[in-house]
Amino acid sequence: MAKNLNEELPMDDATQNVADSFRTQIRGWYGEYKRTLPWRGLRSFYPVWVSEIMCQQTQVATVIPYFERWMETLPDVESLASATEEEVLKLWEGLGYYRRARLLQKGALFIKDNGEPETFVEMLKVPGIGPYTAGAIASIVFDEKVPAVDGNVLRVISRFRAIFEPVDTKVGRSVIEQFVEKTLISETCPGSLNQSIMELGALICRPKVPRCEVCPLKGECLAFLEHVPTDLPIKSKKVKAKKWSPFAVIYRKGDKIALKREEDKNLLSGLWGVPIVEEKPEDVDELVVVRHQFTHRDTYYQVCVSDETAEMDYFSSEELKALPISTAMKKVISAYFSNGDIGDS
Numbered sequence: 001m002a003k004n005l006n007e008e009l010p011m012d013d014a015t016q017n018v019a020d021s022f023r024t025q026i027r028g029w030y031g032e033y034k035r036t037l038p039w040r041g042l043r044s045f046y047p048v049w050v051s052e053i054m055c056q057q058t059q060v061a062t063v064i065p066y067f068e069r070w071m072e073t074l075p076d077v078e079s080l081a082s083a084t085e086e087e088v089l090k091l092w093e094g095l096g097y098y099r100r101a102r103l104l105q106k107g108a109l110f111i112k113d114n115g116e117p118e119t120f121v122e123m124l125k126v127p128g129i130g131p132y133t134a135g136a137i138a139s140i141v142f143d144e145k146v147p148a149v150d151g152n153v154l155r156v157i158s159r160f161r162a163i164f165e166p167v168d169t170k171v172g173r174s175v176i177e178q179f180v181e182k183t184l185i186s187e188t189c190p191g192s193l194n195q196s197i198m199e200l201g202a203l204i205c206r207p208k209v210p211r212c213e214v215c216p217l218k219g220e221c222l223a224f225l226e227h228v229p230t231d232l233p234i235k236s237k238k239v240k241a242k243k244w245s246p247f248a249v250i251y252r253k254g255d256k257i258a259l260k261r262e263e264d265k266n267l268l269s270g271l272w273g274v275p276i277v278e279e280k281p282e283d284v285d286e287l288v289v290v291r292h293q294f295t296h297r298d299t300y301y302q303v304c305v306s307d308e309t310a311e312m313d314y315f316s317s318e319e320l321k322a323l324p325i326s327t328a329m330k331k332v333i334s335a336y337f338s339n340g341d342i343g344d345s
């Protein structure tokens, strides 16, 4: 059985041989099986930056049309810096985690004043760019020998070396980062090595059902050899989404409904939606329950309808198509428009 490893993996000759073999196998596999993606092969800062931010917490297949539309509308840093927040959020509508879109624009404004970063260290100064994104861009675009350790890489390496240290702790993460940085990454094409590990994690070394039988690393993968791939990676804390059942209030007037723009500095700031309240308002008819799963909140919106007049702007179903609206709010609004006759007084 694999043992707990602390602080550092040994960097002896045997480890170096394993690393050489890892590089050879994974590069061969990547050359043959990597997916064709619109940003793959691009070697300039802006499109790689946009694609990396979009792909955080979102499936690649979902990102592709968003990336293409974004690059057509905002093809460079200057156009992003001068776009309105509403334009940016509309382009992002449906991708979720809207903070990413706002930070991209903040980053563009920073770059407009300070120039485009060309090194890992310079990239870390740009708002919204952390060590993973800086590592990915610096290695892919500028051939800098730095690791880019995302969730896929944590999974592949923790399995390959049977690292039982929790990957969501400083020690566990550091062990993996050091292995990638000191042993795996070489001067030759560091960007494609980083991408090949991520791609293997996405396509082969999958979280629940790893495809070890077709994996190029299985000959030396300790988790495979010890029959424990799905026991890894270890996570110390598992966040359980809390259930929340607020009321989503639709104020209607003829064929229009009232919407307000979120101004608070919360996750949905800048997006439009109907009022959400904890207490059921008076004189409303309950219509339907709509569920939306946020990362930390399993939300059951109790959609209700009011004929009171609200101090908000009213929009028809056609007019609200031009507004940036979150996926959760779209579900609520669609539920109203498809069930609006229920509960009519």
Ligand code: SF4
Binding pocket: 156, 159, 160, 204, 205, 206, 210, 211, 212, 213, 215, 216, 217, 218, 221, 222, 223, 224, 229
């Ligand atoms: S052999 Fe299995 S566990 Fe090991 S890296 Fe490949 S897919 Fe992952």
